Amino acid sequence: MPLDFPVVTSTLPNGLRLVVSEDHSVPSVSVTLWVDVGSRHEQPGRTGLAHLFEHLMFQGSELVAEGEHMSLLMAQGGRSNATTSFDRTTYVESVPSGALELALWLEGDRHGHLLPALTQDNLDNQRDVVVEEKRQRYDTVPYGAALEHACRLVFPEDHPYHHTTIGSMADLSAATLEDVHAFFRAHYGPSTTTLVLVGDVTPEQARVLAERHLGHLEDTSEPRPAPSAPLGPLPQPVALDIVGDVPSERLYLCFRLPAVTDPDFLPCAMALDALASLSVSRLYRRLLRHEETVSGVSASVLGLADGASLGLLVLDVSESVDPSVVEAAVHEELVRMGVEGPSEVELEASRADTERSWLEALASFDDRADLLARASVIFGDPQHVNTYLDDVVAVTGEQVRRAAAEWLRPASVATIRFRQVRGVDEDVAAAEVLAASGVAP
């Protein structure tokens, strides 16, 4: 049975799309502006710019001083943030209903009139902040580079998903103020933006406020790039060994999957659930409970829009177990999933888990706004949030089996092996560690 979250959509004369989901259970409104620009829109040599904007958009605009966007809203009980991914950049606020108009005025000013305030000084400062963000999130934590490696291995060099959103620090430091201004003009505008409001607001009020504060935005954006040709599974297996100081040896088995809108995507996601996401999943039962060769196993899917997605199986190898034993066992189970399909329990658990977690996400205004924006832009229909669970229930075991047989074959896997220094070659490793710490051997 479809869910019945209310959804009202319209388009302003300047092309900005508006989606409203009215809910008066608490006196607050969540605002999402989904801009159709992510790392996949970046040009070679200019990576990291989409994410840099997530920072620059808080540095002031024509009528708003540096930092004021956040501080004005905070003083009214508003929370604001932004995130960047492969396909999009989102700007979000959660505000008491009485501050909604202020939030939209602030968004109108920065989405329409950012450039007068985008100076060399705040470009330089936010570049420094991004360098520290990269160090904190990716460079100083174990396995922090996993996603970057996965994208490089799984997607061809000229593919939009070959690089991750944080981008190259060399590209970022090479970017001039003019490059950055040009990026804004090319990608930010009403025709690339979808505004979603969820909460204590009527569709009529929403429309009036959106017209008032975002209706005047002019479009300078370039047409969105033509979709990339769909990719099939990796034509042959690839592997990368990374030796370093990690707390346990870890395997990432990475798969190309179809685009998130492809009918095969959901069966692939459910196959990965059946393999590893749940306690009833076969890899969890076999490797973690019975053979005890791993101390952790999980699966995740990154559903992407442009012709391909990414699927990951992650396994923490138990101490003194040879990772190749684990890898061989995973390959066996991949093959078996492609031949036998999921068990009834795996399938039922995957459906039940998806139902609960989807409803949990929709329970919050913030997440509901994000999912509505994603449904509107990626799936072309905000009602997708109401029908998604029906799509999940409709997936059969046979569809899951076929998806696994096509997309999750050992012959199509990119494997990243994080190896411990001691697991490889004691002498070489000891020399590397001493060299790295600057102590003469």
Next chain:
Amino acid sequence: MHRPAVLPPRAWAFPEPAEHPLPNGMRLLLVDLPGQHVLSLRVVLALPVSQEVPGTEGATLLMTRALDEGTARHTSEEIAELSERHGIAWGAGAGERGVHLGVEVTARHLGTALDLVTECLTEATFPEAEVARLVRHRLADIAHDQADPGARASLEFIRTYFDPRDRPHQPLGGTRASVAALDPDVLRDRHASLTPAGGAVVLTGDLSACGDVVAAVAATLGSWAGSGGPAEAPAAARRADDAGRVVLVERPGLAQTELYLGRPGPDRRTPHGWGTYQTLGMVLGGSPHARIDQVLREERGYTYGVRAGFRPRATGGLTVAGGSVRADATVPALRELLDILAVPGAELTEPEVRAAADFVSMTAPGRYGTADAVADEIVSLVSDGLEPRVVTATLEQLRGLTAAQVGAAWDEVLAGPGWTVVLVGDPQHAAGLQDLGIGPVSVVTGS
């Protein structure tokens, strides 16, 4: 165009739970939240970790996590299957005062969830093989924590700050040595100390389709007798005599240095009012434009973010600040951070205090918009011996809060013992730390 005026916030109060006594003496706290289709069920039980037998630290947490690893009626795998086929997600945790179990479940599977949680509480058997597996996984988690600069800093902090005679000196989940020593008998002993006395069941979400929930809970969790004696209060958490010092955990070549600063702070019963400290946390380190990041992030570009706040305990608590900074700026960043934190209360301004207090009070409706957020707040309060109406009372206090009141509370923190400073980073920073004049500096190995 002019900036739009902001309309006054609509009236809102934290939902007042309906309270029902259960047959075993536990309180049942119900909050009906129409439209919240996933229910949050929590069981909160008093069981202080300070009662753990020395050498078995971590037993409370592991016992709680092992409750669904086998009962007199079902094996671990059967429980997993029963849960997941009904979309029931489990959570379990331990804190200073006690343990909590939680499940998230859709309304139509609430009955199954209540039966399962009751069965696990009543009949958990702690099978040898499952406990051994959980011990191994917990040891792997500890290794991962040791490798993560942020987690490593907080481990070193408690070891430096808390008196070695007291339980908080050791990690809540235990050390490698204490966890390795855990076996089914230790967990069974911990389980035998569980009692419904002083405990609570919290259930939030859209209850309209659940029938008579009071009867359903009374017949399940309300029938659990437990075997422990009356619940005790947690033991002391004294500051070590030599806590006023600097410890650098060596991590050669680390691109950033993790900073973790702490000194005494209040508990939630503070006469200044808890909202005063929530406001202080925002003013000092609650956003990119708070006092700390305005300088360290926005002016200097040293960091992605350094935060400050307060961690309440049963008695007293901690004032903490921390984050990671560019390695080559370690000493200047720490110096500036200490300067910023030394601001006398009288210098906190009325506008910054008002903005911070308004942020804390006016974000409440949005923060408590979901069943799990409401349940978690109630759990956090009742397990700390406070009533849910404290949320609304705190919000009222915030509306009238002045800079003078906030300044006085901060001055009290500054008048107490000074900072314990932990860094995780390259050992070359040690020399510069000596010059800061904040106590003796020691360097410890990273593992």
